[in-house]
Ligand SMILES: Nc1ncnc2c1ncn2[C@@H]1O[C@H](COP(=O)(O)OP(=O)(O)OP(=O)(O)O)[C@@H](O)[C@H]1O
């Protein structure tokens with residue numbers, strides 16, 4: 288794994304955390320436990336739920352993690368969690384619960400908590416959870432190349448390929464350099480979705496005897512009219528067998544040096560190649576739709592993912608073909624998974640049919656559709672704040688409209 292063997296000494300010495308809850312003995316005791324942790328060293332600010340939002344907004348350095356005490360005034364704490372979860376960049380949110388009730392845990396997760404801790408706070412547990420946050424932050428700071436985003440599922444046909452491709456197009460429209468890597472080696476759906484007929488694929492990179500260089504990588508890419516570059520799946524199904532996790536690792540490490548974003552279509556099953564991509568990913572989107580089969584598979588995926596031990600990567604669940612009126616509601620899915628839904632892509636058969644029939648992309652066919660807005664919204668969530676600030680004004684307004692959509696849901 289790329290983050291193994293990392294040298295803790297070279298990292299920034301302290302992280303900033305905000306402790307939110309009613310003032311009193313409980314908060315004082317929690318602060319004392321946090322202050323006593325050997326690692327990570329914390330700079331702690333505290334406040335009440337009603338005023339803490341201003342505290343975090345006005346702070347010159349936003350907190351790396353926000354710990355919310357959900358005890359006593361539960362409603363205020365949960366609505367604070369929810370408001371913070373809609374912020375961009377989104378702080379890591381930890382809920383501190385005094386009761387170990389499944390109902391309360393689910394509520395806290397549904398309102399946006401990334402992690403649950405219990406009161407009285409165990410120093411070992413607190414260390415584990417906060418180190419996870421600081422490791423993730425360190426990886427982002429250390430990253431020399433672009434952001435890698437893997438898109439996956441355990442069910443076929445739920446929208447993995449369209450999410451990967453449309454997110455790439457959204458980021459490209461926001462002036463980012465984007466590469467798409469098709470690791471769904473047997474299906475090769477990205478080329479079809481983008482209406483490309485690649486002459487080159489990943490195969491020459493598999494056969495290389497020497498170290499991969501950027502000229503070889505660039506000559507294996509196919510450029511889409513939007514500017515997005517595709518590293519296509521092999522032409523023949525059986526060739527996919529020759530692509531190993533070592534090739535995937537080498538290719539992604541180099542591709543991220545050349546592009547701002549590398550988006551990987553990992554297909555609908557788990558294999559070593561997918562895991563090699565996840566190990567290098569800053570974001571992992573698991574796609575599901577409103578079906579029992581998809582929800583069950585997502586649950587199995589959570590179980591598997593936990594066993595992989597990729598501690599600094601948190602899978603985010605994206606609901607595609609979302610219909611608010613569907614009998615299997617978003618809330619029911621969240622409660623089955625005990626995980627929040629990170630983003631929803633509305634169902635829009637007409638737009639997707641037009642994309643296919645006209646052989647044009649989403650931003651040519653329906654740039655102001657709800658689907659396009661949802662993609663820009665998701666793009667905004669994966670863009671670091673500094674990159675958003677550097678965007679031209681027209682794109683800023685486009686992003687802002689995406690934020691409005693996100694927040695008004
Ligand atoms: N939000 C949406 N609304 C309507 N149709 C959609 C939506 N998202 C995807 N589709 C359509 O659903 C179909 C399956 O999508 P896609 O190929 O992206 O899924 P996949 O998970 O990659 O499938 P596979 O397992 O075959 O690789 C496509 O025809 C696509 O156009």
Ligand SMILES: [Mg+2]
Nearest residue numbers: 447448471476
């Ligand atoms: Mg696909």
